[in-house]
Amino acid sequence: ATYDLIILNGVVVTDTEISEADIAIRGEKIVKVASRGRLQDAKAEKTIDAMGGYVMPGGVDAHVHLQEPPLFGKGSTADNYETGSRSAVCGGTTTMVTFAPQKKSEDTLLDTLQATHEKAKDNCYIDYSFHLLVGNPSERALSEFKTLREEGISSLKIYMTYAALKLHDGQILDVLLEARKQKITTMIHAENGEVIDWMTEQLEKRKLFAPKYHASSHPPMAETEATYRAISLSEFMDTPILIVHVSTPAAATHIKQAQDRGLPIYAETCPQYLFLTKKDLDQPGFEGAKCVCSPPPRESESDCDHIWEGLANGTFTILSSDHCPFRFDDSDMGKKSSINDEFPLGHFKYIPNGCPGIETRLALTLGEDRLELKKFVEVTSANPAKLYGLWPRKGALVEGESDADINIWYPPGKMQPYELTNEMLHHDVDYSPFEGRKMKQWPRYTLLRGQVVWDKENGGLLGKKGNGQFIKRGASELAKPRMDGEWELPL
Ligand code: URP
Ligand code: ZN
Ligand code: ZN
Ligand code: ZN
Secondary structure (H helix, E strand, O other): OOEEEEEEEEEEEOOOOEEEEEEEEEOOEEEEEEEOOOOOOOOEEEEEEOOOOEEEEOEEEEEEOOOOOOOOOOOOOOOOHHHHHHHHHHOOEEEEEEEEEOOOOOOOOHHHHHHHHHHHOOOOOOEEEEEEEOOOOOHHHHHOHHHHHHOOOOEEEEEOOOOOOEOOHHHHHHHHHHHHHHOOEEEEEOOOHHHHHHHHHHHHHOOOOOOOHHHHHOOHHHHHHHHHHHHHHHHHHOOOEEEOOOOOHHHHHHHHHHHHOOOOEEEEEOHHHHHOEHHHHOOOOOHHHHHOOOOOOEOOHHHHHHHHHHHHOOOOOEEOOOEOOOOOOOOOOOHHHHOOOOOOOOOHHHOOOOEOOOOOHHHHHHHOOOOOHHHHHHHHHHHHHHHOOOOOOOOOOOOOOOEOOEEEEOOOOOOOOEEOOHHHOOOOOOOOOOOOOEEOOOEEEEEEOOEEEEEOOOOEEOOOOOOOOEOOOOOOOOOOOOOOOOOOOOO
16 A cells, blocks of 8 residues: 555644645655545555544643652652553643653752653653753753753753742853753743742731632732743843743733743743633632642633633743642642641642643643634644744644644534543543533544554554653754854843
C-alpha cells in the first residue's frame, strides 16, 4: 500500500485553516493533506472515516506536574509518569512538558534533569519534555543553562512565592540574564509571597481555617502586583517571559498593555480559571479542598468571562492544564493531610495546592463552544509547540514535517451530552474538580506518531506505556528579545 493510514471525511482544523480534507500517514509522519476526495482511491493499510468530525493536531500540554516531591503544601503529587501520561492520552493530549524540580538545597540543575529522565524513561504513553524548575539559581546552576540547551531543554520556571521555591528579585534578574544569553524561555509564577504569608497570619489570628480561606489568603492584588513586577523585570532585561496560570482580569490587563507596547510577554491560563469560582471552594465540610490551587479560582463568573475574553483576544498565548494532582481522601499525602485533632475541618495553609486536569482540558474547553475552532487549536496545541520549541513537529499538520499526532472528534451534535464522572478518567486521583459538568465532546480517536492509541468505542486506551519518547526542543518560535546582541547594563 502507498500509505499506512488515511483519514477520510474530516473537517481538518489547524491554527490557521479549516478545510474539508483527507490526511495520509506513512510511518510516524503526516505525508499528505489533500482536499476532499483526492485520497478516495489511494491505497492504504487502514482507513478511518472521520464522518465529518473535526481532525486536529494532538494536544500539547505545557504545564504538568508529575511525581514531584512536596513543594506546594504537604503532599507529593499523586500521578507518576505512567498514570499522568495515561490520563493525558485518553483525553487527546499527545505531548506534555512536565517539570524537573530542583530543590533549594541543591546547587546543580543537571542532576535534577538526570533524575527526571529516570522517572519518565519507558513509562510514558505520550511524547514528553521537561521545563527545569529552578529553585536555587546558584552560580553553578546558571552556568549549566548552556548544557541544558544542548540537552534539548529550552525553558524553565521560577517562582515569586512558596517558601520552598521563592526567588528574590535579584535572583530573578540573574536567571533572566542567563536565559537571555542561552535563548531560554522563562516561565514565572507571579504571586507576591509576602502578601500571601501576611494574609495567612491574619486569617489564623481570627481562627479562620476552612478551605475557602485559601482564596482569601491569595488575593487578586498579590497576583496583579507580582505580574506587573515580572513584566517590569522582563522589560528591564529585554528577556521574554511567560506568566503562568493567570487568573485575574487585572493581571491580564497588565499583560495586554505590555504586549501592546511590543514587549515579549506571553501568558498562560488554565481551565480552572474558565470554569471554577470561589463558590467551588466554599462547600460544606472539607469538600472545597478539591478546588484548592494557586492562584485560586476567583470571585465570580464575570472573572471567568474576562479570562475567556483573554483567550479570544490573544492575551493568553496558551491554555494548559496545570495538572498538579493530589488525592482527596488520603490523610498522609493528599488534600486531607491538613485534617488533624487541632484542625478537624482542616487548615487551608496545609492543603497541597493543585488540581488534576490533564485529561479534561481539551474536551471541556472544546465542548463549551466558546472559542473559535482555529483559536482552540492555537492555544491548546500550536502555540504551546511554537512557544516551547516543538513546532512544526508538534502542534501542526504539515506534510513531511509534522508527527502524525492527531485527534479525531465526534461530529458536532453527534455526542449525547453527558455528565463528567471521575470513573471515566485515567489518572491516579480520586476526584476531578470538574465532576458533574455537562460534556458535549470527547476525542473519538487519538493517534501518536501514526499509531491509534485511543479508540473510544473499540477498546479505549490502545497505546502502551513506553510509546512516548523524550523530544529534544529548540529555541522558541515566539519568545525572543526585542534587541539583538548582549544585554548592556543601562548606566
Ligand atoms: O496550585 C497549583 N497550581 N499548584 C501547582 C504549582 C504551581 O505553581 O504551578
Ligand atoms: Zn505555578
Ligand atoms: Zn472584558
Ligand atoms: Zn503548576
